[in-house]
Amino acid sequence: MSWGYFIRRLLAVFLVLAIVTFAVFAITTMLPGNAAIMILGEYATPDAVAALEKQLHLDQPWYAQYLSWVAGILHGDFGTSLRLSLPVTQVVGEAFVNSAMLGATALVAVTITAIPLGALAALKRGTGMDLGLGLFSYLGTALPEFVTATLLLVFFAAPQHGLFPAGGFVAPWEDLGGFGAHVVLPAATLGLVLMAHISRQVRSEMSEVLSSDYIRAARLKGLTERRVIRRHALPNSLAPAIAVISLDIGYLLGGIIVVEEIFAWPGLGRLLIYALENRDLPVIQAVTLLLAAVYALSNLLSDIVIALLDPRVRYA
């Protein structure tokens, strides 16, 4: 891969993040309504409001506030949580690790099931298996998370059989088995929608590749079916699927907020909802920025993987 390509993509990511910091700041600070009054409530005394404004630097012009905020971020300092009286970095950091474990479990599970399923559907096109997978996919995409979550809870976490705990969290470094039991249902909820989406994508790509001239040529060279599929067809179907997976990470980030709330998973989603309810501005800003950064970086990563899979992209 050429370095120019990588550097251009990296620069684009930084540009996006710079714009995001501004947007996040603008939404939380520049919109009408005084943050101090919003926090203290409408019956707050003017003195208390003035004191809080000073603490939040709301008495300074907006660009000074923005610059000091960005300068803080560059030093790894997101300020102090207004409600928890803890450094934002610490609060968000813990939640981020928890969410990342949930998201990664869901993503890995989806990737290792959806890609083979999609490829299988393409190979068995028009058969009962293809139709069954298709139906399952449509159901998966059509049902929102809170419905799948409820269904999963009813069937797998109801007290009478209690296969899995209905909610909560155990850190894997404390009890790996406990973590596993707790992660299954939320990860499955997140994964079902994505699995449907990704397996559809792989199926349509794979069908297209399978009907291409070069697959016909490979078969007419007498290659074994195994090699035709694994070496010629599958890698070429994956590049677009990976682009979709990285876009789906954005969807995953949205889904995580709902799922964490339902399963009481102490991650970014729950933290964000808590911060929003309590108008904890520094935490809201930090979480929003972090979610945007994860999204931008995962796109960068997918661009790199696609470039590795398809040599034609490397020079584009």
Place this chain on the structure above:
Amino acid sequence: MTLQTMSQDVIATAEKPALSIIDYSLSYKTANGLISALKNIDLTIPKGKTVGLVGESGSGKSSMAWSVMRYLPPNAVETGGAIRLAGEELLDQTPFQMADIRGRRMSMVFQDPSTSLNPTIRLGEQIAEVLMRHRGLTKAQAWAEAEVALARTGITRPKEMLQRFPHEASGGEKQRVVIATAFACEPELIIFDEPTTALDILTARQILDLFNQLRDETNVSALYISHDLGLVSRVVDEVSVLHKGVIVERGLVGEVFAKPSAPYTKQLIGAVPNPDRWIGVDAPTDPKTLIKLDGIGVHYGAPSKIQKMFWPEDAEKVGFWGAKDVNFEVRKGELLGVVGESGSGKSTIAKVLVGLQDFQGNLEIEGKTIGSRKAIDRAYRRRVQIVFQHPDASLNPRQKIGRIIARPLKLYGVVPREKIKARIAELLEMVRLPAEYADRYPHQLSGGEKQRVAIARAFAAEPELVICDEVTAALDVSVQAAVAELLVKLQKDTGAACVFITHDLNLIRQLAHRIAVMHHGKLVDFFDRPDARSQDRDPYTKALLDAVPVHTPVEAFEIA
């Protein structure tokens, strides 16, 4: 028939022809019932010989190739006959056995090397995998062997080529890789399916020479499938002419060419463009300039602002000149041929002339100077019309033919509203289509008919210049001849000038008064038609003329 089968069997045991197809029939199951694709085909390829199978699109020639390779779609129904490879029945082989035969005992070279090679796998691996599969070589041995195979096809630095990906090689180089792969396991039979159709004239010529050379070296037997009788006459010993699934004529190539017996063969040979048979309109007696191109240049692919900012030295290299400093003039009523290979800039010039492309330099139309695309006005657009290569892409599939042709009539107010319907009928008649076609959709028409509609649309605006951009390239030979004649007739009737863009040198020499030759975006030669063979032609023009297949029956006979 039994007698014939028996005699074939006798031959098979005596000298075992490389391939014998005996009384073979094939149909396809469709929603409208069985459709017959091949009927009672008999074809024998003696060892070391090349047999040509010639037919137009839909004749069943590709079905024949798939039958031999045992690679038929699921809806294919074989209704009898035998296909034998060196006496061995292929119809009885299991798919597993066939996979072993393919690539080892018989292989195939495809039409378009840019689609038949996997874009994400290095060329070396694509050759080596066949050797690993069929000759059990290790990876290192196979790559070494692949290098030898590639060197045989005339690639100058084979080792380097093995490391490349398909998009890093030219069309000719890719086809050499495909050919090297086909020859790699020294098969008994190779099927060539239009191996030069997708290539440029000069490259096609080289591939043809390569084929002849490899055939002499290896003594392979080959089935050569093509729509082009003239081209086939250069490479095959015997030829079979296929028409609607039936072999209508067979014999030594020279004899078929010199004394065709079947009416269809006669028609096919008659339709092949003969550069010595002039069919164009008379040249304008008093040449007057209609449009002058003055220093026309088109640059594709400008660098982005970010590139200019961060990588200024790269930014200068971005893009290329689609056309550079092109000067010529089109005269009233003439037919000007523009020839060149793909990427030579001939279509760029067409787009400039109709105002679809930003350009540098000036266009002059009867003394009026136009300095940019934006300066092109409605009056100019009406005077200059275009017909594109693919009627499928240039006709709106959701509009009826009548509406398609009515569009320029309404746009330019050519005829009063109430007369539009009558005018559509007239225009359809001009292009020799029935007036009822106005109520049909494009997909209900054949390729040739669709192109006639596109021509009718261009002439509806009553233009002074019609640009024809490869209008016959996507059509069969016999249809192509009819379309060319139609254009000439329309020119005679309307007096419009025509810029005819093509890569077919034989065709253009039948039609054009003057010929412009383009190469890498530059105009390299410009001459009156009779001077095509004169000594002071540009070397590139000479090379192109030497590369085109000989079509006149007499010459073909001499070669054979």
